[in-house]
Every structure is written in structure tokens, then in C-alpha cells.
Amino acid sequence: MLLQVDLAAWRQEAKDVIYLDANATTPLLPEVFEAMLPWLREGYANPSGSYMAAKLARRAIDEARGQVAELIGADPAEIIFTGGGTESVNAALFSMDRLVEKGTAVVSSIEHSAVLRWVEAQPRVVTRVAVTPLGRLDMTAFGRALNGAAYVSLMAANNETGVIQPLQEAAALARERGIPVHSDAIQAAGKILIDVRKLGVDMLSLSAHKFHGPKGVGALYVREGLSFKPSMLGGGQELDRRSGTENTAGIVGMGAAAACMKRANHQRLGEMRDLFERNVLQRLTGVAINGDVSHRLSNTSHLSFEQCDAAGLLILLDEAGVACSAGSACMTGKQKPSHVQMAMGIPETQAKSSIRFSFSCINTHEEAELAAAAVKHAVEKLRRIQGGGVGPVVIYSS
């Protein structure tokens, strides 16, 4: 098959690719892959079976449930495994939509499309709370929005800018008024400490493949005592909270990845990201760091390059062996500027010149330096081609 040939060639090349798109997805860590293998081979039994092999699969799932629970400070019984982050988010919002009859849906204007598109599709009025120019929730506007709110959905950290949101403060305000809070922590988990009790949220969504687990598996935390209405109906798996034969290998992989994240070295991530940014900013003019650098995931760098079209930059960087994104992976190919940058008040021209670089534990300090050099060359080339020259130094925001 043609594909096999391409893969073989690519494997050679892949070794030289500097992968800086961890916010789009991450590779399985070797220990995650190893943990999954038995369940892709001899451990195939349906966990609902009555025989020994089925009971072993069931036990492996429960072990993974404990590992995921531990990552976010929850009890295992509060964890529901799903088919991915989008399903977790949709399931959380479905439940709140159905259980709270009246009131508005309060979300930030920079939520992921899994939140925004869900709430917009419901008959309920939606309040999109503004963010500051640095991409953090406007707490004053949020406080006002709580009047007449049915529920709140607020992300823990933004997927594009990496800006960490004031979730604990926001959840406290909502709790005072008895308003349930869901948090999309898909981008935050494994990158900052998440403690559902401390945060005071009622539901929280996770996606395994964002923290070196497999694709196609996610989890939803549902606080004990909170009413929950399932959206996936069938065989009654997951204590009737999410039907469908359990994906044992995927769930075990998510558990193993969660366990790895407990030992993650966020400081090293920050060092690499800072080294990269320092190198880029020292070598190029007309570069802006978007988002609040004092409240930012340690792995994310969202940069705007004056007089550079992001689409062109991505092509040059791909050629140079640097994998990164303009905005979120979900937005690639769409010509609209990101709603996140629009919400931050970033001008359209700047928004269209923005690239997200996101690091993970597979990267090295050397790669950070090589990537910065590649960015410098790509930006300079593009500026020459596009004819604008380097132009005046304008730092858009920092």
C-alpha cells in the first residue's frame, strides 16, 4: 500500500521534526503505550462479561479510574470515562441543560468550540462573558452575568494562548448563588495542578490525548451528590452514566498517562518555552507575545509576527521541520481569525499573523533553540517575499 511506503519514509524524517503542537495533541509516552498493549492483545474481553478475563478488564478500568481521579483530586466514583474531550464537554452541558430548566448559560467568550457550539445550539439564552486584552475572564462582567444564570462553563486554561483562567474565584462566586459550574480543563490537565475540591467545580472535562494518553478517550468528573443526566443511552455501563462497551485499552492508557502527569516536570517545560521565546524576541523585531504571561501554561507560546501571514509561516515552518499551529488544531484550514484573539481585541491583521507553539516533555532545550532559529529564518523570508520589509517595531501586547 502506498501509505505504508509513505510512513516508512516519514519515520526517517519524523526523527528530525521538532514537534511544537502539544496543545493539538501529544504522543503516547512509552509507559502509556506499554500499559495499553496487553489490552489491545490478550485482554480483549468485554468488561461486562462474567468470566475471569472480563473481570480482569473490569479491574484494569477501575485502576485507571483511580489514577485519573488522583490527577484531579477526585474520588474514583466521580470519574466517568467517555469517548473523548468533546463528548465529556457535551455530556456535562447536556446534563446541566436538561436539569436546570430556566436561566442563562454563562460561558467565557474564549471557550473551546465544544462549549460554544453546544450552548449556542440550545434554546437557552447564552451570555458570553468578555475577557481582558490579556485573555483572562473579566471578573466584573462575570459577576454581573451570574444574575439569572442556570449554569456556568469556564475553561481552566485557554487552548490557544495558554492563559490560565481565574476558575477558582469564578466558581466561588457561582457557588455562593448555587449555580453549578462545569470546567473544560482539557488543555490545563497535566500542565498545571488541577484539584476539583480546591477549584470548587461541579463537573470537569478531560481528554487523554492532550496529556500523552490515547486519542478517543476522555473523562468527565461529576461531583458526588450532583444530579447527572446521561446523554449516551444503552447498555448502562459506567454506572449508567455513559453507555457503550468500555474501551479498555484506551481507558488504561488514560490512567497511565494521568499517573505520569503526577510526576510531570512543569518547570522544565517552562524553561524550554522561555528559551524559545527569548531567542525569537532577541532575533526578530515586530513580534508580540499574546496573552497574560503571568498567568500562562508553562508550555505555550502564542506569538504574532508583524507583516507575516500565519498560513505562509506554517508552510515555511513545516518545510523547516517545525510542527506548530495557527490557533487551535480544530480551526486549521478555516480562514476566519480565531474567536479567542477577537475576544481579546487583537486586530484582525495581527490575529492572522499569530502562531501557537506548544511544548511537551518530548521536547529538548536544543529543539527550543533550533525552532527559534527556524522561526527567525521563516519570518525573515516571508517578510522579504511579502515585500513589507521588517518595518517599524511594534509590540502589539506583551
Next chain:
Amino acid sequence: MLLQVDLAAWRQEAKDVIYLDANATTPLLPEVFEAMLPWLREGYANPSGSYMAAKLARRAIDEARGQVAELIGADPAEIIFTGGGTESVNAALFSMDRLVEKGTAVVSSIEHSAVLRWVEAQPRVVTRVAVTPLGRLDMTAFGRALNGAAYVSLMAANNETGVIQPLQEAAALARERGIPVHSDAIQAAGKILIDVRKLGVDMLSLSAHKFHGPKGVGALYVREGLSFKPSMLGGGQELDRRSGTENTAGIVGMGAAAACMKRANHQRLGEMRDLFERNVLQRLTGVAINGDVSHRLSNTSHLSFEQCDAAGLLILLDEAGVACSAGSACMTGKQKPSHVQMAMGIPETQAKSSIRFSFSCINTHEEAELAAAAVKHAVEKLRRIQGGGVGPVVIYSS
């Protein structure tokens, strides 16, 4: 970890287990596992990315889409990948529920719980059409039920008895009246030829792990030209019909399994199943074959054992190294007799003495004979323990 120790011990034992629960789930075929491996390792890129690695993942997904389409005679563009069979079924019914405002939901009384529980949860009136004592749709009752129907959902083959339903005839009746038809073909795919054009269905659900693909991935066929309203909202993947980062490895595995199924040897499956049944029936009295043997999946044997409690039999068979189920895997542990058997008019006592044996290509003729011998011993032991003796020969149905 304790689990690792157990697994090692179990691997030894697993070699001797005769796995006759293929309708609950199937192991990955070696070629499916091999096809998945690159996408669990170096092929991790998010298929929505703009760089080369992402484009390779995208191409692999499209190749798998073609393989799944070919299995059911569809066009690739008509295939939506999902997170599993339950999601496929729920998504199909969601779409029909939202797009057809008025009318009843017409389903058979032996549908899987993914269908039954979905329709029962909607405000719409549900007509559960009766089946014959042999477990096939009552076509007269079905014809009547179509009056005022919004849509139909009818399984291609029943998961418990293996009885193949008159789907083509039923779909033709519905089509005459312009009523859309969804079919849960999860248990049929890979076991009988499925051709969506010939069947004349509008939507059809598949689950990879039922035909030697991975768990956690399914597909939904949506006929070209049919309006479809997506239930999973977010990044707009799958042409905006199912959001969520694509599970590349799972999807590739489903494609590879579909390709394998095109070459499946159904005759061999039937030989093994028949050999098993012949041996059981020759050696034991008071055994009934449930369901229409002239319209039955070649891999499935659903038997009732007079004066034997299924729960007890399962324990003895597990000890003897035979893995099988009472009813569907989803129903294990629930003490209620199966709704499928109830709908067939099988008395409760008989229903509670029923076991499903389901074969797959990993089985051998020798295993069929060994399993029959194990069944004979287990039934005789249980009849001795339960004190009833062998009793009069009563063939409940055949």
C-alpha cells in the same frame, strides 16, 4: 503492580480458554493490531494540523473510511466515524428525532438497549413492534405500525439469538411511505453481507470491536442526500457531522478490520457452530435452540438448558475455561430475564436458563467439540446439584 502479576498468570491460562463470546466483543486480528501500531507511536499528529505528519494521519483516516464504506456498499463520504456503536445509534436517532417533528418512533421489541432506551427517553410515542416466537419481526404488525411513523429503527440481526431480521422488506415498506430507516447492524456486520443500497436503509450503525476491530470506535452510515443533524458539537471534524479529535489508530483499526471481514469465511463459522450444537444436542436432553435457525447468523448459538440456572452454568463454564454469556454482555449481572426472550414469548424459567455461545474466526473445530463436552459436564453437574435430575425431555423451541 498487582495487576501485572495477574496478567502474566492469566496469559498462561488464556491460551486454554475457549472464547465463545464473540457477540460481546472480539479480539483484534493480528493484521488489525499491526495496522494500528504506527498510529499509536509515530503517527500521533492531530489530523487537523497543517504539517506533513498531520496530513498523513488524515490520509490514513480517509483510507479507513474507504475500507468501511466498502464493507457495506456505501460511498466513503457517507461514513462518519464515531466513538463506538452506542454513539452511532444514539447519533442516528438524535438526528431523526430532531429532523422529523411529528409521528411515532417505530422499533422492534428486540432492539438493543442503545435503541430502546434512546427512544423511550424522548417525548415521542414509541411503537415496539412484536416479533414471532422465533424472534423475527412480525411484518404484519410492522406494516400497521408505519401509520403515523416518523422513523423506523430496526436491527439487522439480533445480538442475543443471532436471528437475522427482514430488514430489506421492512425498509421497502417504510420507503414506500417516505419514512426514514435506521438499522443497528452492529451485530450483523462482518457476519453477513451488508449492502446499504440493497437493504434500502437511510442510516446504519457499526461498531469496530464486534468484528475484530478496536473498542471505542464505530461508524455511522448516512445516505447521501439525507439531512443529518449532528449531536456531537465542537471542532467540526468529520465534515462537521461528528466533532472531536479523530482517533486515528482506532479508525485505522476499524478500516483494517472491515477489510479483513470482506474476506471472512462465514461458512467455516457455521461449521463450527453447527458442530458445537450437534454435539450438545446429541449428548444432552432438555436443550432448546432459541430463534429461527433458518435465519440466523452463522456464528451464534442461543441455547436453553432445562433445569439449569444460567448464572450457575456460567460459573461452571468459566471454571471449565469456556467464556460465554447469558443474554447480551450489557445485561450481565442484571437479574432480569432478557427483553429479547420475553418478546419471543419464551417463559421466564426458560429465559433464565439460556446461554449464548458466539463463535469467531479465532475458534477451531476442536474448540467447538471441547466446548460442547464442557457444556455437557456443566449441565449435568448443575442438574445433579440443583436436584432436579435430567427430567423429562422438553424441547422448548427449535
